[in-house]
Amino acid sequence: MTLTELRYIVAVARERHFGRAAASCFVSQPTLSVAVKKLEDELGVTLFERSAGDVSLTSTGERVVEQAQRVLEEVQVVKQLAEQGKDPLAGPLRLGIIYTISPYLLPCLIPALREVAPQMQLLLEENYTGRLAEMLKQGEIDAAIVAEPFFEGGVSTMQLYDEPFVVATPKGHPWEALPAIDSSQLAEENVLLLSPGNCFRDHVLQTCPDLNRESLPAGSLQRTLQGSSLTTIRHMVAGGIGVTVLPVTSVTPADDALLTIKPFSGETPTRRVILAWRKNFPRTAAIEAVRTAVLNSGLAGVTFLH
Amino acid sequence: MTLTELRYIVAVARERHFGRAAASCFVSQPTLSVAVKKLEDELGVTLFERSAGDVSLTSTGERVVEQAQRVLEEVQVVKQLAEQGKDPLAGPLRLGIIYTISPYLLPCLIPALREVAPQMQLLLEENYTGRLAEMLKQGEIDAAIVAEPFFEGGVSTMQLYDEPFVVATPKGHPWEALPAIDSSQLAEENVLLLSPGNCFRDHVLQTCPDLNRESLPAGSLQRTLQGSSLTTIRHMVAGGIGVTVLPVTSVTPADDALLTIKPFSGETPTRRVILAWRKNFPRTAAIEAVRTAVLNSGLAGVTFLH
């Protein structure tokens, strides 16, 4: 049984005439005639009573043709579904973003994305890099915005921007007098870090390897603060417990009242933020839209990488 | 789009593996792979994300596969309908019977038919020969039991039985003394006839052409009794209004009390009862079943024609 055959019998039932049915199907009369016979043979029933005058349906034929129409309608729905899914920007894009980027990028990204692809919905997932990588491979999300290093099989990546780090101290801290802080100076202070799993913690430790040494000053507060967010850490710094390193995008004008923000001297530590997606993810236009939106986001303090 | 392709994508979605899907469809893996790609091209969307590890569905793919399953289910229904319609005895047979046969044949025919084809339902239509012929050509009925003459284009016929006619007189009628009645004698009496349209009326007139002459006896009751049935006529004869001619099957034991039944002398007038059906009617087995049932009906007084 083929869909063509079903279309033929529906046409014959509609036209009640093999010749006209053939014409309406844009095939020759023998073609249609043979196809109908073939279907009748396959089903083992006579669908039409042929006579010179007119063609009429057997009772089985009536039922079968009606059902054939239903099949063809369902086939139309398949085509409609495909048509709807054709626009790669149409469906929702499941986008993962790490904790230390999400709250600062999204307010800029969402409006920019609305400009680039108004019809595209975002389903957002905020998580650690490792978990996002896993979700990406499992197909639980389609793409992710993370920071390098990021290597995963079956995943393509694209650079978005480089983000410099800055030092945050409490108001009245001795470093306030300095124009810039050298990364080696951090070892002298209690540096508040995010909990393990946050890639930004690793970035900071990489920036200042001394922080990672075994022998820490006795009674040092320089320890991980489990479950903390950058906002929490910022409040702790403001409270005078220590200093910290922040990605520049996380610094808001509201921080001025509580903290002193200083740049690094020498080579500024940065993290490279990238967009990652499953290599096989078919809606490349959606990926491109996210990239464009990030570049157009006007995110302050970063170097966009085109 | 073909049903095969739909089966393939459903299999791939089920197995999440092209090779296994191909095996479950009993085709080679390249065959399935090409078919899936062809469908994807036709629909203009990617249905599956292929990677070495595993195959996953795109969101459009999920919807399309689900719909494809629905199509295949509907196709199954087509097959089921055909299967149900396969038994030519299964569906109801729409059988027309003329008024002067139906009440007398059916009581014998129905049980006999139940013997021959227990699963076959009868939809009965009682009407005049002319109307039955029309319905037969229109496909409103499938077959008809009528009396000759019966010529219709596109209709096949088959002899069933010859039915002799008899004369019915009131009790105490002078003819009671005679062993048999000659058809010419009928002209002497008031002969009650069915209304025009009943073929049996024509049979009687043919039997005794004198009845049809222009000059009827003054005040004669020998006229058509509009809308009468044989039963009504029988009661009128019993009431002494005249005599009539009956087909032998219409004579019941109950008539003995009211009527005197006499055979014809000489060549007995008869009517030939036949089975007619559209030449293209496909369920020949159903026709044959009716014929067999009639021959097995044990209808009294007739000569079955094998």
Add this chain to the structure above:
DNA sequence: GGCAAAAATCGATTATACCGAAAACCGCCA
């Protein structure tokens, strides 16, 4: 019996479905 209309059949051509073999791809691992 001949005619006209319709469907079935025939012979030839074309398209397609399918296969096995080979190639390309990809993640993985040393």
Add this chain to the structure above:
DNA sequence: TGGCGGTTTTCGGTATAATCGATTTTTGCC
């Protein structure tokens, strides 16, 4: 970085099926 195993895709060749125009058969009608 270069094999390796597993997977999908590509490639030729072949058998099947679809289709067509021409012809024949069927059937109702005069």
